[in-house]
Amino acid sequence: MKKVISSIVLVIFSLVLIVNCGGGEKKAPATKKEVKKETKMVADLANGEKIFNKVCVACHLTGVAGAPAVTDKKRWEENAAKGFDALYKSVLNGVPKGKYGVMPPRGTCNDCSDKDLFDAVHYILKRAGVTAK
Numbered sequence: 001m002k003k004v005i006s007s008i009v010l011v012i013f014s015l016v017l018i019v020n021c022g023g024g025e026k027k028a029p030a031t032k033k034e035v036k037k038e039t040k041m042v043a044d045l046a047n048g049e050k051i052f053n054k055v056c057v058a059c060h061l062t063g064v065a066g067a068p069a070v071t072d073k074k075r076w077e078e079n080a081a082k083g084f085d086a087l088y089k090s091v092l093n094g095v096p097k098g099k100y101g102v103m104p105p106r107g108t109c110n111d112c113s114d115k116d117l118f119d120a121v122h123y124i125l126k127r128a129g130v131t132a133k
């Protein structure tokens with residue numbers, strides 16, 4: 001008899017657990033969607049400025065070795081015409097055989113995250129006064 005009672009208790013306990021988990025699972029997709037929305041890359045221009053001043057400034061401030069200076073609106077208009085994604089890819093992979101020079105992969109910054117570089121491209125474009133699709 002004792003065994004039967006403890007079995008029943010166990011079954012009830014398991015049911016409570018299952019019901020609780022089920023309830024949690026139902027809420028999960030909504031939470032996931034929210035996180036996805038939040039983590040969609042949105043440019044952080046303040047971080048972009050930090051990365052620019054730390055890394056990109058070496059070539060892009062005055063335009064060293066064929067790099068477009070941040071003040072060279074004409075060159076940035078030419079770059080922006082390729083679209084944002086193309087520019088972002090150029091920074092991630094570098095431009096080994098550019099029309100004007102060689103842009104090193106990640107602008108030589110191996111400690112920069114992809115997001116840091118994403119922010120830096122947005123910052124350069126903003127500072128140059130151009131927008132890329």
Ligand code: HEC
Pocket residue numbers: 051052055056057058059060064065066067068079082086087088090091095097098099100101102103104106107108109117120121124
């Ligand atoms: C060692 C010099 C150097 C550094 C450092 C550097 N760049 Fe460049 N970058 C270049 C040169 C040179 C070009 C021009 C390549 C060409 O079109 O011929 C260029 C081009 C670019 C372009 C245009 C790419 C295209 O497809 O037209 C972007 C965007 C860019 N750089 C962003 C950055 C960012 C962001 C950083 C910092 C994280 C950075 N660069 C650091 C040299 C540099």
